[in-house]
Amino acid sequence: MDLFSNLALGFGVAFSWDNLLYCFTGVTLGTFIGVLPGVGPLVTIALLLPLTFSLPPEGAMIMLAGIYYGAAYGGSTTAILVNLPGESSAVVTCIDGYQMARQGRAGAALAIAAIGSFVAGCIGTILIALFGPPITKLALQFGAPEYFSLMLMALVLTASLVRGSVLQGVGMSLLGVLFGLIGMDVNSGAQRFTFNVTGLADGIDFAIVAMGFFAFAEVITNLEHDRKREIFVNQVSSLMPTRQDIKQSWGAILRGTGVGSFFGILPGAGQTIASFAAYMMEKKISRHPERFGHGAIEGVAAPESANNAAAQTAFIPTLTLGIPGSATMALMLGALMIQGISPGPQIMTERPTLFWGLIASMWIGNAMLVILNLPLIGLWTRMLRIPYRWLYPGILVLSCIGVFSINNSTTDVFLAALFCVLGYVFIKLDCEPAPFILGFILGPMMEENFRRAMLLSRGDAVTFITNPISGSFLLVSVLVIIAMIIPAIRRQKDTAISESE
Amino acid sequence: MQLTKGFLAGLLFVAIGGTATIIAFSYRMGTSTEMGPGYFPVMLGLAVAGIGLVLAVRSWLFPDGSPPVERLHMRPLLLIFAGLLSFGLLVRSLGLAPAIVALLIFGRLAGREGSALEFVMMLIVLTALPIAIFIYGLKLPLDIWAN
Numbered sequence: 001m002d003l004f005s006n007l008a009l010g011f012g013v014a015f016s017w018d019n020l021l022y023c024f025t026g027v028t029l030g031t032f033i034g035v036l037p038g039v040g041p042l043v044t045i046a047l048l049l050p051l052t053f054s055l056p057p058e059g060a061m062i063m064l065a066g067i068y069y070g071a072a073y074g075g076s077t078t079a080i081l082v083n084l085p086g087e088s089s090a091v092v093t094c095i096d097g098y099q100m101a102r103q104g105r106a107g108a109a110l111a112i113a114a115i116g117s118f119v120a121g122c123i124g125t126i127l128i129a130l131f132g133p134p135i136t137k138l139a140l141q142f143g144a145p146e147y148f149s150l151m152l153m154a155l156v157l158t159a160s161l162v163r164g165s166v167l168q169g170v171g172m173s174l175l176g177v178l179f180g181l182i183g184m185d186v187n188s189g190a191q192r193f194t195f196n197v198t199g200l201a202d203g204i205d206f207a208i209v210a211m212g213f214f215a216f217a218e219v220i221t222n223l224e225h226d227r228k229r230e231i232f233v234n235q236v237s238s239l240m241p242t243r244q245d246i247k248q249s250w251g252a253i254l255r256g257t258g259v260g261s262f263f264g265i266l267p268g269a270g271q272t273i274a275s276f277a278a279y280m281m282e283k284k285i286s287r288h289p290e291r292f293g294h295g296a297i298e299g300v301a302a303p304e305s306a307n308n309a310a311a312q313t314a315f316i317p318t319l320t321l322g323i324p325g326s327a328t329m330a331l332m333l334g335a336l337m338i339q340g341i342s343p344g345p346q347i348m349t350e351r352p353t354l355f356w357g358l359i360a361s362m363w364i365g366n367a368m369l370v371i372l373n374l375p376l377i378g379l380w381t382r383m384l385r386i387p388y389r390w391l392y393p394g395i396l397v398l399s400c401i402g403v404f405s406i407n408n409s410t411t412d413v414f415l416a417a418l419f420c421v422l423g424y425v426f427i428k429l430d431c432e433p434a435p436f437i438l439g440f441i442l443g444p445m446m447e448e449n450f451r452r453a454m455l456l457s458r459g460d461a462v463t464f465i466t467n468p469i470s471g472s473f474l475l476v477s478v479l480v481i482i483a484m485i486i487p488a489i490r491r492q493k494d495t496a497i498s499e500s501e
Numbered sequence: 502m503q504l505t506k507g508f509l510a511g512l513l514f515v516a517i518g519g520t521a522t523i524i525a526f527s528y529r530m531g532t533s534t535e536m537g538p539g540y541f542p543v544m545l546g547l548a549v550a551g552i553g554l555v556l557a558v559r560s561w562l563f564p565d566g567s568p569p570v571e572r573l574h575m576r577p578l579l580l581i582f583a584g585l586l587s588f589g590l591l592v593r594s595l596g597l598a599p600a601i602v603a604l605l606i607f608g609r610l611a612g613r614e615g616s617a618l619e620f621v622m623m624l625i626v627l628t629a630l631p632i633a634i635f636i637y638g639l640k641l642p643l644d645i646w647a648n
Binding site for chain 1: 574611
């Protein structure tokens with residue numbers, strides 16, 4: 001049976017002492033940094049990225065996967081304890097998680113989040129093992145038009161999920177694509193938008209933009225508000241969920257996992273959609289929907305499981321198509337490329353130890369999270385009380401070293417400073433950075449596939465519609481935009497997003 | 502007239518999209534079959550500028566739909582920016598330790614909180630720790646003090 005031999009291969013790689021150690025280090029550091037207020041998963045991964053540079057590819061990816069899960073879990077912890085979502089997929093967790101914490105049930109909420117994530121992770125691992133190979137076969141048949149339309153759909157999905165106007169979201173994603181074009185044009189070798197700066201010839205590294213937007217610009221906005229903002233950290237008393245908690249949440253965990261696994265495969269805002277959809281579904285089918293928003297444990301269990309299942313299955317498009325679904329996935333992909341591995345359908349056949357080792361170590365990382373976090377929650381809550389004035393200098397120093405060490409280039413530090421200013425302006429104008437970031441990542445690939453598709457069709461743009469797979473991706477994009485313009489749905493989306501604030 | 506966020510965001514899009522279009526026109530355009538380096542950026546720049554125009558006009562006609570612009574806090578913005586620039590300028594020429602110290606001084610000026618003793622402690626810890634981790638631990642090619 002292929003499934004078992006593949007998984008066995010993966011676990012063989014992941015269970016070596018070295019790799020277990022990398023995984024453990026990753027999970028610990030990821031949670032440690034991710035739990036700090038004002039440091040989201042993306043910045044956590046970016047900060048810890050230099051640590052993996054000197055490792056072998058398998059070790060580096062395994063450590064990064066550990067960091068990824070640790071950071072995501074750290075984000076849920078801040079969402080539940082202090083109502084600060086680290087990234088958009090944790091927004092829903094805030095709604096009921098924070099309420100539970102205020103009722104003195106933070107321990108149960110955190111435990112259910114960890115257990116739910118673990119269950120989702122287990123099922124997700126099996127799903128990847130089952131569906132990874134057939135999807136890779138499908139991906140091998142994708143041509144330029146399919147790739148282009150798929151990426152366009154990813155952008156539309158992300159853009160439509162931002163608060164407020166869809167048009168502004170689309171504008172931000174296109175702006176991101178535009179910035180992504182900076183550097184040498186691969187087809188003609190022409191320099192574009194480089195202004196004769198040598199450091200720009202190879203384009204701008206994605207991590208630099210992410211640092212500018214999410215680390216530096218965030219520090220500035222936090223410094224403005226810090227004196228006003230009082231972080232209220234809830235007490236964590238009993239950790240163990242009661243029997244009733246478990247009875248109430250196991251269904252939600254399984255349903256959340258199902259919803260999450262489905263949406264995770266979608267490139268674009270898969271994780272965010274997954275956690276929202278899982279929450280809405282629980283509220284719909286619950287016999288007591290009025291409990292939601294007032295500390296219903298299903299309201300924590302479902303989105304957390306969905307989020308984690310989606311995070312797991314999101315590795316399918318990331319690794320097989322080379323299309324990252326979110327900014328965090330893009331960082332993982334960037335790390336892979338630093339290791340000299342180009343993602344794509346061939347990765348599963350050419351580097352089976354890497355692919356399956358990574359999948360297996362995700363499961364191990366999840367298990368370590370549960371073991372590590374349940375006893376350490378007391379420590380994490382104490383870390384949440386660290387005042388911001390002690391944190392931000394550390395964020396500044398680590399981010400600067402991180403940016404510099406990507407290419408050992410001072411130009412990169414100056415670029416990060418510029419993106420910091422741009423990011424601050426975006427924040428002030430309510431322009432959300434997520435679509436920009438995704439556009440920036442997908443930009444060069446979109447242009448390349450667009451040009452190739454047009455070349456193959458002899459300049460006829462109708463090819464994107466007549467090609468059945470490409471056409472259906474475009475149809476979905478159009479339907480999403482129409483749906484978001486309909487006032488009723490738009491209002492519902494805005495309430496859902498603002499409910500948590 | 503009250504300046505709204507939507508209006509300014511629209512103007513920003515028009516400015517960046519417009520500039521990009523003008524610059525991209527100087528690149529070879531090519532045909533729709535065989536696109537030159539200019540084709541895609543021109544399309545994109547026009548699309549960004551177009552969206553910006555719609556956003557700006559919409560917020561101008563219906564100013565209630567978009568919140569007014571808040572006060573900008575120039576102090577943290579400029580000081581953090583200066584801190585990043587000085588890190589970039591110093592890390593090669595003088596070395597990692599002076600670059601970190603300069604960054605932290607600007608960072609401290611941006612925040613203006615905590616006692617002087619606390620700041621000195623922070624300087625020591627945040628200079629020593631990265632040096633231990635990145636230079637001695639991970640052997641990144643950085644100098645503590647450049648010659």
